[in-house]
Amino acid sequence: MDAFLAQLPQQIINGLTLGAVYALIALGYSMVYGVLQMLNFAHGDVYMIGAFIGYGVMVALIPEGAPLITPVFIIILMLLVAMLGCGLLGVAIEQFAYRPLRNSPRLAPLISALGVSFFLQNAVQLTLTAEFRNYQTELLIPPGAGFDFGDTRLPMTRALVIVITIILMIVLQYLVRRTKLGKAMRAVAIDREAAAMMGVDVDRVIIATFFIGSALAGAAGVLTGIVFTRVWHFMGFTAGLKGFTAAVVGGIGNIPGAMLGGFLLGMTESFAVGFISPTYRDVIAFVVLVIVLLVRPRGLLGARIPQKV
Amino acid sequence: MKSRKLMLILPLFLLVLSLVIAPAFAQSPVIKIGILGPFTGPAASVGQEQLNWAKLAVADFNEATGWSVELVEADTQLDPAIAVTASESLIADADVYGVVGPAGSQEVSAVAQMFADASLAHISGSATDPALTAEGNTTFFRTVPTDAVQGPSDANFIYNVLGLTKLFVIDDQSSYAVGLADQAEEAFIAAGGEIIGRESVQQDDGDFSSLVTLIDASGAEAIFFPGQIASQGALIARQIVEQGSDLIFVGADGMQNVDDFITGSAGATEGAYVSSFAPDVRGVATSADIMNRYIEQYDDNFTSFGPPTYAATLVVLEAVQRAADSGNLSREAVRDEVAATNQELSVLGIPIAFDENGDVLGASFYMFQVVGDAFVLVPSGPEMMPEATPEATEEG
DSSP: OHHHHHHHHHHHHHHHHHHHHHHHHHHHHHHHHHHHOOOOTTHHHHHHHHHHHHHHHHHHHOTTSSOSSOHHHHHHHHHHHHHHHHHHHHHHHIIIIIGGGTTSOTHHHHHHHHHHHHHHHHHHHHHHOSOOEEOOHHHHSOTTOEEEETTEEEEHHHHHHHHHHHHHHHHHHHHHHHSHHHHHHHHHHHOHHHHHHTTOOHHHHHHHHHHHHHHHHHHHHHHHHHHHOEEOTTHHHHHHHHHHHHHHHHOTTOHHHHHHHHHHHHHHHHHIIIIIOSTTHHHHHHHHHHHHHHHSTTOSSOOOOOOOO | OHHHHHHHHHHHHHHHHHHHHHHHHHTSOOOEEEEEEOOSSTTHHHHHHHHHHHHHHHHHHHHHHOOOOEEEEEEOTTOHHHHHHHHHHHHHOTTEEEEEOOSSHHHHHHHHHHHHHTTOOEEESSOOOTHHHHTOOSSEEESSOOHHHHHHHHHHIIIIISOOOEEEEEEOSSHHHHHHHHHHHHHHHHHTOEEEEEEEOOTTOOOOHHHHHHHHHTTOSEEEEOOSOHHHHHHHHHHHHHTTOOOEEEEOGGGOOIIIIIGGGTTTTTTOEEEESSOOGGGOGGGHHHHHHHHHHSOSOOOTTSHHHHHHHHHHHHHHHHHHHTTOOSHHHHHHHHHTOOBSSOTTSSOBOBOTTSOBTTOOOEEEEEETTEEEEOTTOTTTOGGGHHHHHHHO
C-alpha cells in the first residue's frame, strides 16, 4: 500500500502526459470518421511528420547549441509550423488518396490510407534515414525545471504538454460548437446529403476537417518530441494504433469522447505499468478497453448513430 | 593432316612450357587471406572499420616479414545469403589460406559449414553468439568472448565493483537481450545480490516514465538494461534524471553508440555503465604504436569493433607463416596452426590462445563508463584486475 501511495501522484502525471498525446491523435481519427465514416490509417504517420517538422524548426533555430531567439517563441513556432505543415499534408492526402474514392466501396479508401501510411514512412526513411533523432528540449526548457509536491515532481515539459493539449481542446470545442464552420461540420456528420441540400459546401467542410485533425496530430508530434525527445520514421505506427483505440473507446465520431478516451488509455497504461505488470502493459490496457466496450458498445460518449437508409 | 598435327603439338608444347615455367613462379608463391565483412549496407561503418584494421595488420605483417600477402575483400552486407556467395568466392580461390570474419553471428552460422568442408580457418573479431562455437566447428575461431561471458561479467561488476546489491533487470524481448538478462540475473543472485524485479519492454516503446517511477519506488539501486536500441537506453536515463531519481544505469554492448546513447541523452547518461566485448585499445599502453599508425592512416574515430579484427588478421597471418616455415603450406596446416595460436600479447592487451571449440581463452567483457562525450574504460573492472575482486567483495 505504501508503494502504491508513493507512486500514485507520479503515475498520474505520467498517465496524463501520455494521455494528452493519445487524445490529440484520437481527435483527428474521430473527426474524420465523424464526417466521412472512414478510418484514416495514415493519421499516425501525419503525427510522425509533425514530429519531424518540429525537429526541423528546432534545429534551424538552435544552430550552434544556443537558441537564436527566446525558447518560448521557438516552442510556439515549432507548434505552429508543424500544425500548418501537417494540416496542409492532411488536405493533400484527402485530395489525392481519398476524394477519388469517396463514392467507392468503403474498403477502397481504407486500403488507400494504408498505402499513404507506407508512402510517408518510406519517404522519411529514404530522405532522412532510419536514425533516431532527439529533440534538444534541454536547450529550450532547463531539465531541472518543474514543480515539486513533496516526493512528486511535475517537470516543466510535462506541465507544458498537458496545458497546451487542454488549450487546443478548448479551442477545438469552441470551433465546433460556436462557429459557422463547426455547425456545418456537425451537419455533414449527421447527414452529408441533407447538409449539401441545405447549401453546405461539403467539400469545403471535409477539407477543413482534415486540416484541423491533421494539425492536431502535428501538435501531438511536436509535444511528443518535447517530452519524450526521440523521433523516428516508424513512430507513427504504434501511436496511430493507440490514438485509434482511444477514439473508439471514447465513441468514434465524438470529439469530447476522443479526449476522454485518450486520457483514459494513457492513465490505464501508466497504472498497468506502475501497479500490475510493465511486461503486460498493453494486454492490461486492452482488457480494460474491451470491458469498457462490452458495457458501452458505442464507446463512453458515443451517441446512437441513426441508420441511414 | 598438317593442321591436325599442329593441334596435337601445340597443347604438348604449352604443357612442356608450363612445366618449365611453373617452378619459377613457385619460388614466390602468391599467398592471400580473405576478409568477410559488411563493407556496404546498414552496418557499413562497422565493416569499413574492420576492413581498415585488417589492412593495417596485413601491412604491418608484410613490413615485418618482407612477404607480400594480399588481402581479398568479400562484402557480406550483413546478409547471411550474400555472405554465402562471398564465402564461395574465397573458398574457390586456391591461393586463400585463411579468412578473417564474417562479422555477424548470423553470417557465421550461415557459412561455417562451407568453411569446415573446405578446411579453411576463419576467425571473427565480432561474432559473439555462444551457439557458434558450441556446435563443434573445427574451422571457426574468434578473438572476442561470447555473450555467455557478458551477462555474468556485468552482474559481477555491479555487485563486486559498484557494490550494489539490489538490481532491477529489463529486457527488450529480443533473443539477445533476454539471454543476457537471464544470465546476468542468475549470476547476480549467485553472487549474493537481490533481483528486485525483471520486466520486458518493446523495441518500439517511446516512453518509459511509468516504468522508471515503478523502479524508483521499488528500492532498486540500479537498472540493468541490455537492450539493442541504444536510444531507448538514453531515454530511460533521461527519465531517471527527469524524476529526480538516483538510479544507476548499466547497459550491455548494444548501448555502445556515441550518437544515440551519449549525444542523444543530453548528458543524462553521464556516469552510466556499458559493457563491451573488447577493451578500448586507447587504454592499452603496449598497443600505442599500432593505434597511432591506425589514426595516421585512417581516422581517430574508431570503436571497439576494429581492434579485435586486427588481432584476428594477425592470428591468420602468423598461422600462415608458421605453416610455410614448416614447409607445408596448405589450408589444413594453416587451420592447425591457428588452433595452436599462442600470442603472448595481442593488440587487445591480452594473450590470445583458443580452446578446443575455437573460443578465445581468458577473454572477458570490459566495462565502460560515460564520461563527457566518450566511453571510458573502467580501470577497476573485475576482469581487468582479478586481484581486486576479493577486496571489493568484502566491501560490498
